[in-house]
Amino acid sequence: MRVQGVIPARYESTRFPGKPLALINGKPMIWWVYNRAKNAKGLDDICVATDDDRIYEVCIANNMNVVMTSKEICTGADRVAEVSKSVMADIYLNIQGDEPLIETGAIEQIIDYMQSNPDVDYLGLKSQIENETEWKNYNVVKAITDVNGDAMYFSRIPVPTVFNANSVYRVMGLYGYRSDFLKKFYALGQSPLEKAEKGVEMLRAMENGYKVRLIDTKYHSIGVDLPEHISEIEKKLAMMEQ
Numbered sequence: 001m002r003v004q005g006v007i008p009a010r011y012e013s014t015r016f017p018g019k020p021l022a023l024i025n026g027k028p029m030i031w032w033v034y035n036r037a038k039n040a041k042g043l044d045d046i047c048v049a050t051d052d053d054r055i056y057e058v059c060i061a062n063n064m065n066v067v068m069t070s071k072e073i074c075t076g077a078d079r080v081a082e083v084s085k086s087v088m089a090d091i092y093l094n095i096q097g098d099e100p101l102i103e104t105g106a107i108e109q110i111i112d113y114m115q116s117n118p119d120v121d122y123l124g125l126k127s128q129i130e131n132e133t134e135w136k137n138y139n140v141v142k143a144i145t146d147v148n149g150d151a152m153y154f155s156r157i158p159v160p161t162v163f164n165a166n167s168v169y170r171v172m173g174l175y176g177y178r179s180d181f182l183k184k185f186y187a188l189g190q191s192p193l194e195k196a197e198k199g200v201e202m203l204r205a206m207e208n209g210y211k212v213r214l215i216d217t218k219y220h221s222i223g224v225d226l227p228e229h230i231s232e233i234e235k236k237l238a239m240m241e242q
Helices: 029-037 053-061 075-082 104-116 179-188 193-194 202-207 229-240
Strands: 003-009 045-050 064-069 089-093 123-127 141-147 151-156 169-178 215-218
Touching: 003 075, 003 202, 029 053, 029 075, 029 104, 029 193, 045 089, 053 064, 053 089, 075 089, 075 169, 075 179, 089 104, 104 123, 104 169, 123 202, 169 179, 169 202, 169 215, 179 202, 193 202
Parallel strands: 003 045, 003 089, 045 064, 123 215
Antiparallel strands: 089 169, 123 169, 141 151, 141 169
């Protein structure tokens, strides 16, 4: 099975305009994501998907594969789906462009599971939330799953009602889709719950009767949501080089 990685990247961001091009140790953030992710075993190819000329030019200048997509697209999953129209693969990975410290092991975990479980069309990773501060953080998408590991709901607000470190999970910004499913997903258009939860795309699939499987992971990436998070990434990189 051919596996294609896609990094959706848009310039416009309410909290952090131009985020993909923000410099981290002199290199744009999208460069860090691309160059870490491309080393994952089992990934046949990778590209950036953007609708912005500035991001496109930076990718070309840094020898990164890039595909221009429509400016009408408003979600990362839909951008991956548009790429699938011109870049053929059996499995597509949605790799978030604001996680410059993405672990290749997390990508490999998605690939391995989907290759071994052909009945799974939509796959993500989850890990336990260990403190109430993160549980209450609006930027952290929380997940509730059933006994099979299939998602029951996703939310930006604290769920379930009572905090318990043994049963509260976050989702990582990394997802896998099978080609046929991705086309169906794209055709559905944004759903009411997806909009209500401010772009939690997995809810579109669930509202339309599809399953979203979540598997446990030991990996925990650091996302960049605000400009002040750049210094945190640079400190982490400095520690990794020691």
